[in-house]
Each structure stands twice: as structure tokens, then as C-alpha cells.
Amino acid sequence: MEENVHTAVADTLQKAVEKSQDTGWLMHHILDSRELDFEPFGTIHLPEIYLFGMDISITKHVVFIWLAFILLVVLFRIAAKSYKTNKSPKGLANFLEILIIFVRDEIAKPTIGKGYEKFLPYLLTAFFFILTCNFLGLIPYGSTATSNIAVTATLAILSFFVIQIGGMMKNGSIGYFKGLIPHGVPAWIIPIMAVVELLGLFTKPFALAIRLFANMTAGHIVILALMGLIFILNTYVVAPVSIAFALFIYLLEILVALIQAYIFTMLSSLFIGMAVHQDH
């Protein structure tokens, strides 16, 4: 009897797992993996590396952040070199300059104000890194590293450190924590405010991480779901509709890729500004 129950549970689980594996193809495109797929040309298996017992294997998303790294270094090397030869930029340098000026004048300057130059390298790097990662996910065989929560969380934690260190460098570490509590609140409310403000320090980067991750994941899932509709309904009739919608979502994703890079940088800059100038 007991044996029967066990087999029944095992069967159900087996079925459930098999069913869930039906969505494997979808998750396969979104999740990290140990290999690079170039179907139908084959797959490249990535090396597994262990350091002090920690699994630091090269995965698909690692490859894509490296790709973004190489791309950015090469592009900016070319752009920076063109400044040495002539004063007014052309082509690539001109395009990159527009983005740099955008980050400087629309993001860093108004949100941080005085002393924004110190944070500009971090903000520019974050902006271009996220932007490049976002766009790498939109090319064929590409994968969005920024749709991995580990990547976005790491970026958010780096932002967190920059915000805290920036605040402490300006106000002193004690002055910074004192300044977290607004002036003129009644004495009995200070303990509550301290807890709330301390929590606020951590919710900010948490929101940054989740926002970027969710935005970059959602578009891909919608596109894949629209494509899956063709196979689930098992008819060609739905294909034009699916493709049209997928194309629309794809175009939307281009917009989202830009907007999310902007928002991540903008909010990081805003939080830096709040930490640096606590009095307002």
C-alpha cells in the first residue's frame, strides 16, 4: 500500500518534471548555461574552473560580459585616439561623444551637482557596460547578461559601494550616518527613522538590481512565448501574428535596452547625489 503511494507520487512528479521540461527550450534561451549554442552549427562547451572550491566556470553570460568588455575597450580606444588628431570628432567618436555628454550633462550634472566629476567614470562605465550588455542580447546568438540576477545584483552592489563611499568621503563616515536622519524630527522618532533610513540604503540597490533584471528578462520571455505559440497551437496560421508581435516586442526591447541603461545610471547618480548632499 505504502509502496503504491510512493510510486504514484513518483509518477506524478515524473509527469510534472516532464511537463516542466517542455518549457526548457524557453528557459534555455534566458538562463545561463555552460555552453554557447550556435544551432544548427553546433555548440561550444565552456571550460569549468574551480578556485578555492568556488565554482567560477566560464558561462554564457561571462562570455557575453567579456564580449561587452572587449567591445567597449576597442571602441573607446579608437574614439579616444581620434581626439589626438583633430579637435572636432567624426563618426564613431562623435556618436560616443553624444552619449558621454548625455551622461555628463543630463545625468551626473543635475543629480549630483558640485563635485560630479569624481563619479563620472563610474557612471559612464556603468552606462556603457549595461547598454552594451543589453544590446548584445538583441543580436542573433546573443545572450543578455543583464537579464541574469547575479549580474544586475553585482552592478547594484557596486553602485551601493560607490554611493556609500561617495557619501562618506564628502561628509565623513560618522557625519554621513548622522546625516541619514533628517533634521528637525522629534527625538522619540529617531530610532524608527534610523531603522527606516538604514533599510532604505539597501532597498535602493535592491530595486536597481530587480528593475534591470526584470526589464531585460521580460522582453525576451514575451518574444519566446510568442514564438512558442506557433508550436503550442501547432499551426502555421498563427505564425504571421506571432512574428509581427515578436517584431514589435523586439523594437520595444531596443527602447528598453536604452531606457534601462539610462535609468540604472540615472538612479545611481541620483542616490550618489543624495548621499553627497544630504541637506537637501
Next chain:
Amino acid sequence: MVSMLNIALIAFASGAQGSLLDVNPGLIFWTVITFVLLLLILKKIAWKPILSSLSERENFIRESLEKAEAAQNETQKLLEENKSRLAKADEEAKIIVAQSKEHAQSLKTQILDQSKQEAKSMIDAAASEIERRNQEAFNSLKEQVASIAVEAAEKILRETLDKDKKQNLVDKYMKDLSKN
């Protein structure tokens, strides 16, 4: 017991598929390394040179604009100065012309007056001279007439009449002459 293991294995297998919220520590490690390296490299090769040349160019443009504006202001000022100077010179020229006209007028009347005066005095002088000459001529004529008369009387006295008789006559003539 075997089936329990089976269930656990199946559950593990389904978990191995992974979920969206799985956090891979290796990926965190690589992300930190990559991002920090990217930050350092880009700071050196890109942000510093590009941002400095950007601000350099912005300063250059601002300075050029300021210079151009200053030059324009200067030109405007010079132009206005020139204009005012020209107007002043014009005014001065007008004054000079008017003054010289006035001067010439007064000079003219003065000269005219003077010459009139001179002419008058010359005329007066001439008239008095004429008068004087007339007087002189008349006097000499009178003397000549007297001498002629004396001579004539002498002749008459010598040739014809006796002395005493004719003395009275001569006196009488003399008296007549001196009356004239």
C-alpha cells in the same frame, strides 16, 4: 526507501533546470572582475582624455564666443565714436564758416567806413587846398594889380600932371584899392 530516493532524484533533476532567480557565485565573481577592470581601463584610455578634451573644447568655444562678442562691442563703440566725432567736426566746421562769414562782414563794413572816412577827409583837404590856393592867387593878383596901378600912376604922374594936383588923386585911388 528506494522510491523516496527516486522522488528526491526527480526533484533534484527538475531543480537542475534552474530558475530565473538562481544566483551563480562564479558569475558574480566574473562580473566584479570584469566591471572593475573595465572601469580602470576605460578611465585611463577613454574617460580622462575624452572628458578633458571635451572640457578643453568647451572652454575654447566659450572663450572664442566671448572674444567675438568683445570685438563686436569694441567695433560698435569705435563706430559710434567715429560717428560722434564726425558730427562734432561737422558742427565745428559750420561754426567756423559762420564765424568767418561774420568776421568778413564786419571787416567789410569797417573797411568801407574807413575808406569813406578817408575819402571824405581827402575831399575836405582838397577843398581847403583849393580855397587856400584861390586866396593866394587872389592876393597875388591884388598885389600885381596894385603894382600895375602904381606903375601906371607913376607913369601918368611923370608924363603929364603936376605933382600936387595929382597927389590927391593918387591917394584917392590908393584908398579905393585898399578898400578892395
